[in-house]
Amino acid sequence: MLILASQSPRRKQLLTQAGYDFDIQIPDVDETPPDEMAPEAVAEFLARKKADAIPVVEGQTIVAADTIVLLDGDILGKPEDAEGATRMLRRLSGKTHTVATGVCLRSLHQIDAFTVLTEVTFRNLSNEQIMHYVQTQPPLDKSGSYAIHEWIGLVAIERINGDYYSVMGLPIGEVVRRLETDFGVSLPLQAAAI
Numbered sequence: 725m726l727i728l729a730s731q732s733p734r735r736k737q738l739l740t741q742a743g744y745d746f747d748i749q750i751p752d753v754d755e756t757p758p759d760e761m762a763p764e765a766v767a768e769f770l771a772r773k774k775a776d777a778i779p780v781v782e783g784q785t786i787v788a789a790d791t792i793v794l795l796d797g798d799i800l801g802k803p804e805d806a807e808g809a810t811r812m813l814r815r816l817s818g819k820t821h822t823v824a825t826g827v828c829l830r831s832l833h834q835i836d837a838f839t840v841l842t843e844v845t846f847r848n849l850s851n852e853q854i855m856h857y858v859q860t861q862p863p864l865d866k867s868g869s870y871a872i873h874e875w876i877g878l879v880a881i882e883r884i885n886g887d888y889y890s891v892m893g894l895p896i897g898e899v900v901r902r903l904e905t906d907f908g909v910s911l912p913l914q915a916a917a918i
Contacts, residue, residue, distance in 0.1 A: 726744050726746035726747070726787060726909065727749050728787050734892050734893040735894045738889060741896075742899075743913065751788070753774055753777045764794065771837060775835070785909055789894050792868075793824075795822075800815070800816075803869045809858050810869075813858070813870065813876075816849075821844055841886060842886025843883075844872070844885075861876070863876075
């Protein structure tokens, strides 16, 4: 049985669309990384922390993930308020940033953690576009103040170099591959009638 260690609706959606049955357990962890940690390592560090916070028993595999946005050596986390979201989106406007999604898969007998990096380039955004997004689709629960599958993704993203689903919060193709090959967790595929 799979356990998703996340309250993210996007991760839940991706695992469901891939065909998995799973339970959700939300880990209670401090998401503050060590000061000396390289920004690129933070997402995987937090994913491991989340996976370690959930007790695991025989026959269970935990899927934990964390996504951060990196720009000019800074981590753009979840904004505290609408003003913070507006500032972040202004910083991202017209620039290329990196989205790092760290994943940790953990069973009773093994652990596998990895990071997927994706470059995302934003077009120049007007103040009106930024304000529209912040006011109509509140980005307070989103790293970097945006979600790729929402309105802002449609109008702002010029180019993606990497994994779209990783930017959404879970590199589902790589997760499926590792669950099958490393953990023996197969997709519950049904043979189509011929």
